[in-house]
Amino acid sequence: MLVELFKGADRRKQNPQNWLLTLEGAKFKYDTPDDHRIYTFEKHLEHGSKAHTWWKDELTPANKITWAALETAFHKKWPPIARAQPTMEEKQAKLHNLKLTEGEVGTRVGDDEDDMMYSHMDWAHKVQAIAEEIEDDKGMLIPIARANLPLSIRTLLPNDISTWDKFVDGVCSISISRLMDEVDRDKTLQATTTAIANLVISQPSPTPRYNSTLQRTPYRTPYQRSQPVEPQEPPTPKPTAAPNIPPSTPNPRANTPIDSLGGSTLRATTGNARFPATPASPSANRGSGYVKLAQQAASDNIPYPNTDDGLQKYQTAITAWMLKYGAAAPDWNTDHFPLTPGTSPLGSNECYNCGIAGHRGDECTSNGNPIPKLEATWRSRINGLLRSRRSRFAESSGSVPVFLIDSDRVEVDPGVYDTTELEFTEYEDQGNGQGSRQ
Numbered sequence: 001m002l003v004e005l006f007k008g009a010d011r012r013k014q015n016p017q018n019w020l021l022t023l024e025g026a027k028f029k030y031d032t033p034d035d036h037r038i039y040t041f042e043k044h045l046e047h048g049s050k051a052h053t054w055w056k057d058e059l060t061p062a063n064k065i066t067w068a069a070l071e072t073a074f075h076k077k078w079p080p081i082a083r084a085q086p087t088m089e090e091k092q093a094k095l096h097n098l099k100l101t102e103g104e105v106g107t108r109v110g111d112d113e114d115d116m117m118y119s120h121m122d123w124a125h126k127v128q129a130i131a132e133e134i135e136d137d138k139g140m141l142i143p144i145a146r147a148n149l150p151l152s153i154r155t156l157l158p159n160d161i162s163t164w165d166k167f168v169d170g171v172c173s174i175s176i177s178r179l180m181d182e183v184d185r186d187k188t189l190q191a192t193t194t195a196i197a198n199l200v201i202s203q204p205s206p207t208p209r210y211n212s213t214l215q216r217t218p219y220r221t222p223y224q225r226s227q228p229v230e231p232q233e234p235p236t237p238k239p240t241a242a243p244n245i246p247p248s249t250p251n252p253r254a255n256t257p258i259d260s261l262g263g264s265t266l267r268a269t270t271g272n273a274r275f276p277a278t279p280a281s282p283s284a285n286r287g288s289g290y291v292k293l294a295q296q297a298a299s300d301n302i303p304y305p306n307t308d309d310g311l312q313k314y315q316t317a318i319t320a321w322m323l324k325y326g327a328a329a330p331d332w333n334t335d336h337f338p339l340t341p342g343t344s345p346l347g348s349n350e351c352y353n354c355g356i357a358g359h360r361g362d363e364c365t366s367n368g369n370p371i372p373k374l375e376a377t378w379r380s381r382i383n384g385l386l387r388s389r390r391s392r393f394a395e396s397s398g399s400v401p402v403f404l405i406d407s408d409r410v411e412v413d414p415g416v417y418d419t420t421e422l423e424f425t426e427y428e429d430q431g432n433g434q435g436s437r438q
Contacts, residue, residue: 008051016078294385306342
């Protein structure tokens with residue numbers, strides 16, 4: 001092995017101790033005689049250099065007899081460079097700052113093509129080296145290192161990572177194909193979340209919004225499927241000039257399942273010659289309609305926990321909701337809108353910026369990402385109806401019926417809200433009945 005000549009001039013460019021170790025390892029064996037060592041040492045000093053001058057003019061003959069004496073004189077002339085040792089706080093700060101970003105996942109690092117490894121493996125070995133310097137033999141700093149990993153890797157780690165060896169092995173043994181699938185999934189979910197956050201909050205209309213489909217579809221009760229409406233004979237009009245004439249007898253109606261519930265009787269309203277009568281829709285009276293729907297939403301529409309598992313479930317749920325409903329605002333005929341992990345429950349007077357109760361939106365000091373605007377609109381609506389009222393309701397399944405709630409025509413999905421909890425009243429004397437076009 002070729003060993004460069006020693007100059008002894010600039011220790012920043014040529015470290016004396018490292019040069020001597022290289023010379024011994026390349027030219028000597030453990031039993032090499034001293035005179036051979038000394039001869040070889042002299043022949044590796046650059047002619048005319050500072051080291052060569054030291055050998056000829058400064059080094060005494062006594063220091064040239066044994067290798068031990070020569071080595072002692074050498075280290076006295078060129079003492080080891082004093083290096084600043086990092087403190088424990090600096091080592092811990094180095095561990096805190098050693099992070100692996102999502103953009104680095106899947107890349108390969110290394111100078112030699114044969115020795116290259118994936119970035120997460122290289123990161124794991126660096127972290128282990130720092131942990132050994134800190135002497136964290138009990139793995140107390142593993143949570144800090146784990147938090148410095150991107151979510152795509154954290155979700156693939158095993159549960160038992162109580163030691164540094166298990167932690168490093170868990171990171172390095174992750175399948176690269178599985179890891180890239182996780183990265184692609186996270187990018188898709190993040191893009192969906194960003195799109196939701198950029199949606200504009202739709203302001204509630206001051207007047208009831210009627211679905212055009214509902215105006216063309218006859219109303220039906222939540223307890224039976226739609227049936228063809230048979231035309232009825234128009235009732236005999238009441239003579240205006242003879243108020244004492246008894247009204248005509250209404251046509252008898254068929255019993256419906258609601259009769260067995262002990263509730264108020266639902267009657268078929270009468271029509272006129274142009275528009276025959278159709279079965280009346282259940283009418284939820286004031287104080288039980290929207291409020292009970294809001295109570296059910298607050299009871300069943302629970303925020304996800306602020307954990308890795310909760311965040312992953314939230315991303316899946318919000319993606320599914322957007323694919324199903326698009327940019328439409330959540331309503332009584334939609335599924336529950338997924339609530340941001342770690343936020344407060346619906347109806348808790350929460351902030352519409354961060355979703356946490358205890359302050360108003362203009363007092364919010366949260367520096368994190370705000371909740372989606374659709375969620376803010378939904379929370380505002382529930383708070384406006386509920387305030388401090390709470391109840392508990394069960395889920396039921398069925399088709400989507402139409403109700404009159406506080407004079408509004410409302411489509412309610414019984415797969416999400418329990419319509420049997422609504423209180424019904426007769427409304428044949430509450431103004432224009434269904435089928436009236438006055």
